[in-house]
Amino acid sequence: MAGMKQIGFFSEENILSQLSSMGDPLEKVSKAVDFEMFRPTLNNAFQKESSGIGGRPAWDCVLMFKILLLQQWYSIADDRTEYMINDRLSFQRFLGLSKVPDAKTIWLFRENLTKSALYEKLFRKFAWRMEKQGVITRKGSIIDVSFVDAPRQRNTREENTVIKAGAGADLWKDDLHKRRQKDIDARWAKKNNETHYGYKDHVKVDRDSKMIVTYSVTDASVHDSREVIRLLDKKDRKVNLDSAYVGDALHQAIRQKCPKVKLIVNEKGYRNKPLTEEQKVNNREKSRVRARVEHVFGHMAKSFGGISVRAIGIVRAQCQIAFKNLAYNLQRYECLLRLGLVSRTVMLRVKSA
DSSP: OTTOOOOOHHHHHHHHHHHHHTTOHHHHHHHHOOGGGGHHHHHHHHOOOOOOSOSOOOOOHHHHHHHHHHHHHHTOOHHHHHHHHHHOHHHHHHHTOSSOOOHHHHHHHHHHHHHHTHHHHHHHHHHHHHHHTTSSOOSOEEEEEEEEEOOOOOOOHHHHHHHHTTOGGGTTTTOHHHHHTOOSSOEEEEETTEEEEEEEEEEEEETTTOOEEEEEEEETTSOGGGGHHHHOOTTOOEEEEOGGGOOHHHHHHHHHHOTTOEEEEOOOOBTTBOOOHHHHHHHHHHHHHHHHHHHHHHHHHHHTTSSBOOOSSHHHHHHHHHHHHHHHHHHHHHHHHHTTSSOHHHHHHHHHO
């Protein structure tokens, strides 16, 4: 079009330089994290036997891994991801490429990760590195839960009754295309007059670093206290819990697994037995610590465009939630480094370990 200047190589350099001066978050993460640490784990799952000469070479597994992180940080679906990588220089710089995989390739890579359950190893690998280097201190932990909304289903009452009874696999056998779009694992739940459909992300957060140490995924109807035993381990010495985790039986089960743990639990009021003023004061003190886990979910909700998944079924939801938790940890590590709360020496040891 007449009058329009063509963007050339030097123009791209100028744009990237300007993005850097404005604080490109992707560039910050790239400088803080050596993504090559994930390559051995990815290679173990995606190694293929040589098919001889010819054929298109496979996409680099670390590159594809970073694309899945982009999807969590910017809340974008596969088709939109392909477009935005082509459109945004900051994405291209983060990925280190000019040629872009298509949406189908991105979907297939995530499907392979899901089937292999490799996402759990990737999350644990970074959390282990952070603990080994002292970023995750384990001086205290906070356990909490967030709803993870999934695409809402439009089923009949009869269909919902069958799904709730656990027999959803028997539905829509005469229409496989429809069956593939039906989530028979997600559930409805209501809390504080808000209705949610989907899953729950149960997390244990390190008190000092605010990094997620471990997590568990359930449907939205599972009570918060059901997963607490799974999240705890013998390294736990002090754990903050809210009033959803009250009960002598639960506390006894926790101490059977972690005999030395100190439980700090917000007390719960009842209809005929409201909290005393002293209990309210104690709860406020406990909540000052517990607020740190709310910062984790708050960051996800604000920076990630909400806490949700684009997935059908709990198996795919587990993969996406694992990446969401890992994506948060990577950004949190970069933040700790930038604020001087983690030394650069630690960063170099993490890269070389």
